[in-house]
Amino acid sequence: MTSVLPEQSTVRESFESLNPATDEVVGTHPVHSREDVEAAVSKAHEAAVWWEALGYAGRAERLRRWKGVLTRRLAQLAEVVRAETGKPTGDAQLEAVLAIEHIDWAARNARKVLGRKHRAPGLLLSNNDATVEYQPYGVVGVIGPWNYPVYTPLGSVTYALAAGNAVVFKPSEYTPGVGQWLVDTFAEVVPEYPVLQQVTGFGTTGDALVRSEVNKIAFTGSTATGKKIMAAASERLTPVVIEAGGKDPMLVDADADLDAAADATVWGAFSNAGQTCIGVERVYVHERVHDEFVAKVLDKTKDIRGGADSRAQYGPMTMRSQIEVVRSHITDALARGGRALAGGLEAVGDRCVQPTVLVDVPEESSAVREETFGPTVTIAKVRDMEEAIAKANDTVYGLGSTVFSHSRGTEIARRLRTGATAINAPLAFAGIASLPFGGVGDSGFGRIHGPEGLREFARPKAIARQRFPAPLALTSFTRSDKTEQLVSKAMAILHGRK
Structure with a gap:
């Protein structure tokens, strides 16, 4: 497949992407300079004019063809993801399937959400016809993460494309091969113009994209990096949507289905080696069911193992430096009086971290306050859901949350200061294409997915016509x-x- 890159590129540097399980070289990619990025954005502006002119129907037809390519080559895409992230093929397939669902939804609903609509003009100006429509920004720069290199960036890319924008995509330096695979397959169904391009490299390449003449930036990553991107984007007043970190809570009420809640905890905390921004990192359990719940979690955890072999339920840590963050959080939790009922410091290896369940961890511990982004979970006993809600909300983050309760699920969910909540199921909101996704506080702002995600990548245009x-x-x-x-x-x- 032909790489969609700036023709004028004068790249002199390159870098290698590695399989985190073996350090095997998966691919070699260019480090794009500021000039390369500017050339890509310039081409994108030309492509955007043509892409917008296709209209909703024309763009939907191309997006449907793209989802068809991704579906037919699902096994190939899953293998590319597995090679660069280390996650099991089944997990790689799952995130690709969810991404395909979002492509389908955005293609089908863009006209309905963004098309022209009439508004009531009011009595004093009743001689006017009032309408509002959403117009694309032009070129959107997307900076994606490595933990879900298909699902997460396509949450921005897909909706930006459906809204009529061209996109310049900068993937994580850990997963450039996945990004290039997506860009190349898109070019197969849209060969006329470089509507979707990729630039690769490190922080300087991302900085160049933010400071270029893109019309909007969509970023997924750490809160610290998100703040830097906002500062850089402010120089040109470039609007941004930020999806940053989380310290997501789960609340388990006295009337919860404990088997289901325990299963959701284990999946939410340990799947993808805990490298999930909406993963379950802390659980607050009603005192009446706390001990039984902990026992069920431990029973389900004993059969879970991280590793590089085909029998492991999750893979190695994709970013090796994150292992030290996990180690430091466990160390701090134990030093403050916490106990590891499963895992612990001995669970932290050179490449993998085994499942770790911590109890009696003080709320001021880093394992409770800071994003761990590893396969650990803290479980705390609370006297009632009022205390659980207070502790769940006592954080600078506010991305996702989960509630298990038969009688009060919706009531509790509405009181949690997060962008989304799943009730009686793990992370369900992330798989529903019609629901917006995003956070509050240090978890960022703006939304991807759903109608809100389409509107995020288009500007409202109001028109009043005197009749x-x-x-x-x-x-x-x-x-x-x-x-x-x-x-x-x-x-x-x-x-x-x-």
């Missing part, structure tokens, strides 16, 4: 005293009643 001259000339220097008196009486009748 016939107004009986009362309000916006003219010919306005008379009589007109002003009539307006005053009309307003008193319409709005002045007690």
Whole structure:
């Protein structure tokens, strides 16, 4: 497949992507310079004009063809993801399947969400026809993560494309091969113009993209990096959508299905080696069921193992430096009086971290306060759900959350300060294409997915068209005293009643 890159590129540097399980070289990719990025963005502006002109139907047809390619080559895509992230093929397939669902939803719903709609003009300007429509920004720069290198960036890429934008995508330096595979397959169904391009490299390449003449930036990654991106984007007043970290809680009420809650905890905490921004990192359990719940979690955890072999339920840590973060959080939790009922410091290896269940961990511990991004979970006993809600909300983050309760699930969910909540199932909101995804606080702002995700990549355009001259000339220097008196009486009748 032909790489969609700037033709004028004068790249001198390159870097290798590695299989985190073996350090085997998966691929070699260019380090794109500021000039390369600017050339790509320039081409994207030209492509955006053509892409927008296709209209909703034309873009939907291309997006449907793209999802068809991804579906037919699902096994190939899963293998590329597995090679660069180390995750099991089944997990790689799962994130690709979810991404395909989002492509389908965005293609089918873009016109309905973003197309022209009439608005009521009001009595005083009833001689006008009022409409609003959403127009694409032009070029969107997307900076993606390594933990879900298909599902997460396509949550921005897909919706930006459906809204009529061209996209320049900068993947993580850990997963450039996945990004290139996506870009190349898109070019097969859209060969006319470079509507979707990729630039690769490290922080300097991402910085160049943010400072280029893109019209919007969509970023997924750490809160610290998100703040830097916002600062850089502010120089050109480039709008941004930030999906940053999380310290996501699960609340288990006294009437919860404990087997289901325990299973959701184990999956939410340990799948993808815990490298999930909406993964379960801390659990608050009603005191009446705490001990039984912990026993069920431990029973389900004993059969879970991380490793590089085909029998492992999850793979190695993709970013090796994250292992030290996990180690430090476990160390701090134990030093403060916490206990490891499964795993612990001995679970932290050179490449993999085995499942770790911590209890009696003080709330001020880094294992509770900071994003661990590894296969660990803290479980705390609470006297009731009021205490659970207070502790769950006592964080700078606010991305996802989970509630297990038969009678109060919705009530509890609405009181959690997070962008999304799943009730009686793990992370369900992430798989529903019609629901918006995003956080509050240090978890970022803006939304991808759903109608809100489409609107995130388009600007509202209001149009008022006069259908016939107004009986009362309000916006003219010919306005008379009589007109002003009539307006005053009309307003008193319409709005002045007690």
